[in-house]
Amino acid sequence: MRTGDYLHEFEHLLTGLNTAETSDVLEYYQEYILDADLADYTAAMTKLGTPQQLARKTLADYSLRQTTPTMATPRHNARLIWIIVLALFASPLAIPLALAVIALLLAGILVVGAIILAAVVVVAGLMLAGGFALIGGLALLLKSFATGIFYIGAGVATLGAGVLALLIGYLVVKVLLQMGVVIIKFIYHKLQTRHQKGARNA
Structure with missing residues (x-):
């Protein structure tokens, strides 16, 4: 050929x-x-x-x-990490390193997954509690205006806390993915530098 x-x-x-x-x-x-x-x-x-x-x-x-890590979306960062892992597997000398990176990524995925699950539970709990408090407050307005207003306020505040928790969860996941990209870029650059030095010395 x-x-x-x-x-x-x-x-x-x-x-x-x-x-x-x-x-x-x-x-x-x-x-x-x-x-x-x-x-x-x-x-x-x-x-x-x-x-x-x-x-x-x-x-x-x-x-x-x-890639500019600060501008990249979590989806883009996840794709970039995957591309670099595949590139590490492309070099036989880097396969042990790639396996170590995969183990590190699996640990990172477990951490991110746990954060997402916790965020979903917290957000769902806050949204449900806020919704019930809001409905209860509206129902109580005719019987006791002050109590109704209190529950409506508590419901709105709880719903707001739910939205805030959702945003914080998203930001935490985004930051963790950016950190993952920075780490894996560092590993990849080190490997490329070492490979280029080896090629020049050969």
Whole structure:
């Protein structure tokens, strides 16, 4: 098989990049293959890894460059963490590190899951209590105006506390995901730096 087959497979795996980015990446690796005098598919795979491994690394690199953690949504941060983990698995030397990162992520998911569950229980409890207090206060208005107003006020305050708890839960999850992205970026950059130094010394 030729190096063109390698690049063709690689191109089809760059699903997260737009046309211009894909062209830039392909041009870079075409020049790299020519400069390194990689004669065929096997030579390219020996030097660069499989097309899947190279694609995972490339997508991770692009995602890291384009992401501003403070502006990213929790969903985007979760996707970025997943892309970087896949990129770590792409390098055989990084598989033990990737397994450690997976273990760390599972612990993080359990923590985030526990926070979400606690937030749901607290919010549901506050909303129910606030709703009942509000309805009870409206019912009591005709019998005792002061008591009715008290319960209406307590109900509104409890509903407000429920909304506040929901927002705080969302912010906590968002911050935890941002911290996860920062940690995993640090690990990935360290690994890339070490790999580049090793390649230069080889």
